[in-house]
Amino acid sequence: MPINARKVTVIPGDGIGPEVIAAALRVIEATGVKVQADVRHAGAEMFRKGIVSGVPQDTIESIQETKVVLKGPLETPIGHGNKSANVTLRTLFETFGNLRPVRELPGVTTPFTGRKLDIVIVRENVEDLYTGIEYMQTPGVAQALKIITRLGCEKIVELAFEFAIAAGRQRVHCATKANIMKLTEGMMQHTFEEIAPRYPQIEAKHILIDNCAHQLAMRPEQFDVIVTTNMNGDILSDLTSGLTGGLGFAPSANIGSEVAIFEAVHGSAPDIAGRNVANPTAIVLSAAMMLRHIGEGTAANDIEQAVLVTLESGMRSGDMSGTAPPSSTTDFANAIISNLGRESTTSAARDFHAVRISPMRDEVSVMPVTSRRVTGIDIFIESELQPAELGGSLERLVEGKTLSLHSIGNRGNTVFPVTDQTVSLVDQYRCRFLARNRNGDISDAEILSLLTRIGNVHRWMHIEKLQQFDGEDAFSRSGK
Numbered sequence: 031m032p033i034n035a036r037k038v039t040v041i042p043g044d045g046i047g048p049e050v051i052a053a054a055l056r057v058i059e060a061t062g063v064k065v066q067a068d069v070r071h072a073g074a075e076m077f078r079k080g081i082v083s084g085v086p087q088d089t090i091e092s093i094q095e096t097k098v099v100l101k102g103p104l105e106t107p108i109g110h111g112n113k114s115a116n117v118t119l120r121t122l123f124e125t126f127g128n129l130r131p132v133r134e135l136p137g138v139t140t141p142f143t144g145r146k147l148d149i150v151i152v153r154e155n156v157e158d159l160y161t162g163i164e165y166m167q168t169p170g171v172a173q174a175l176k177i178i179t180r181l182g183c184e185k186i187v188e189l190a191f192e193f194a195i196a197a198g199r200q201r202v203h204c205a206t207k208a209n210i211m212k213l214t215e216g217m218m219q220h221t222f223e224e225i226a227p228r229y230p231q232i233e234a235k236h237i238l239i240d241n242c243a244h245q246l247a248m249r250p251e252q253f254d255v256i257v258t259t260n261m262n263g264d265i266l267s268d269l270t271s272g273l274t275g276g277l278g279f280a281p282s283a284n285i286g287s288e289v290a291i292f293e294a295v296h297g298s299a300p301d302i303a304g305r306n307v308a309n310p311t312a313i314v315l316s317a318a319m320m321l322r323h324i325g326e327g328t329a330a331n332d333i334e335q336a337v338l339v340t341l342e343s344g345m346r347s348g349d350m351s352g353t354a355p356p357s358s359t360t361d362f363a364n365a366i367i368s369n370l371g372r373e374s375t376t377s378a379a380r381d382f383h384a385v386r387i388s389p390m391r392d393e394v395s396v397m398p399v400t401s402r403r404v405t406g407i408d409i410f411i412e413s414e415l416q417p418a419e420l421g422g423s424l425e426r427l428v429e430g431k432t433l434s435l436h437s438i439g440n441r442g443n444t445v446f447p448v449t450d451q452t453v454s455l456v457d458q459y460r461c462r463f464l465a466r467n468r469n470g471d472i473s474d475a476e477i478l479s480l481l482t483r484i485g486n487v488h489r490w491m492h493i494e495k496l497q498q499f500d501g502e503d504a505f506s507r508s509g510k
């Protein structure tokens with residue numbers, strides 16, 4: 031082991047992972063930076079051994095010690111385990127922010143060549159639909175919970191602005207679907223608008239996610255940093271890597287308060303695994319991000335410059351268009367190594383500062399409110415009845431009680447009181463009950479009593495309290 035070497039956990043991964051990770055380790059070594067690779071395993075082989083999470087204990091312990099990981103792609107084998115090993119690692123170490131930078135690269139020809147694209151997607155990495163909380167509410171109706179928290183929004187928005195400052199960026203867009211999902215995606219927009227004034231040197235703009243996708247296809251050069259929720263970011267970041275040459279060139283960093291995991295955006299590409307043809311650029315650029323993270327900014331710049339020089343020299347990896355014969359993974363890495371110390375003619379090295387990352391908080395995160403009350407309840411009922419029949423039955427059950435039936439929805443449409451709307455019905459109804467006294471505060475006893483009465487006649491499977499915080503409704507309006 032080199033004296034005073036910085037220990038990092040290295041996970042070779044599946045498919046092309048071991049080939050590209052070996053290339054990245056050789057490039058790191060050639061920079062002269064003293065890194066000790068603590069090689070550990072996760073992914074397909076671990077699932078086959080019966081490790082349900084795909085991540086064995088010794089790998090977890092290594093990461094707890096080193097706090098920094100260079101990771102190859104991990105397969106998610108179908109039929110083994112509940113979660114992917116990638117999701118396990120992200121959640122286990124709460125790497126809440128995923129940074130995915132892409133830029134125009136010399137020799138990598140795309141329809142956008144010449145437009146100098148240089149975009150970083152900052153994706154929330156642990157919340158949203160990816161918490162994987164799903165239910166079959168009836169045999170034919172599935173539900174996924176989209177969990178968005180104020181804490182998660184604050185952390186990712188702060189990371190986006192802090193990264194923008196550290197990387198000398200000018201502008202941060204926040205991309206959401208707040209016009210439809212006013213509480214979840216809206217929380218990201220509001221948090222962004224609250225935090226943005228703390229960074230007056232950075233231009234801050236909100237954009238709807240669908241328009242953002244359109245603008246990325248039409249005028250991508252307007253974007254600098256884009257912060258967004260998990261699923262939006264997953265899709266947008268693959269789109270931006272497509273704009274600049276594809277997955278073989280897209281690096282990423284999963285940033286947590288304590289642990290950071292660096293990996294290529296691409297997966298294990300089983301179709302080309304073991305053939306020494308994979309493009310190592312994405313993982314080599316991820317390794318550069320890792321070096322910058324551990325304070326080796328000069329070596330990081332050297333690697334980035336060497337990658338640019340290699341591409342400028344006309345060298346071509348298998349996933350690049352062109353007529354020159356493609357280089358093998360090892361030859362491509364060798365060329366990067368031989369170009370260390372040379373400066374690109376197309377792009378100067380950048381001046382980065384350390385990114386300030388918000389610390390882990392021990393206390394339970396709470397948004398204080400001065401007043402709160404329960405104004406009603408949504409009860410989800412599985413029923414084959416037509417809306418008028420179900421509505422009549424429920425109205426009889428609440429006659430003379432504190433809660434009255436307000437409306438019934440089916441697939442997001444109001445179907446009771448009966449409307450002229452034509453709706454294809456399914457056997458899941460959202461039945462909204464509101465307090466007859468508009469200022470009332472419904473007790474749990476009243477809710478349980480209603481559930482018992484409904485349960486005697488119908489099959490209910492889910493409830494949601496309708497709450498008001500500081501006089502504001504904390505739920506979406508019922509149906510269209």
Ligand code: NAP
Pocket residue numbers: 046102103104105106107116277278293294295296297298299300301302307308309310312348349
């Ligand atoms: P993928 O592994 O990214 O591969 C898609 C295609 O992209 C490959 O077939 C290959 O296309 C090309 N490609 C990707 N990386 C390349 C490289 N470095 N050099 C040259 N070409 C490259 O996506 P996938 O096939 O959907 O996923 C395969 C497995 O990887 C799945 O089990 C998935 O769960 C996993 N995965 C893991 C991660 C991760 O660990 N972070 C991320 C994504 C997917 P050609 O056909 O042109 O050769």
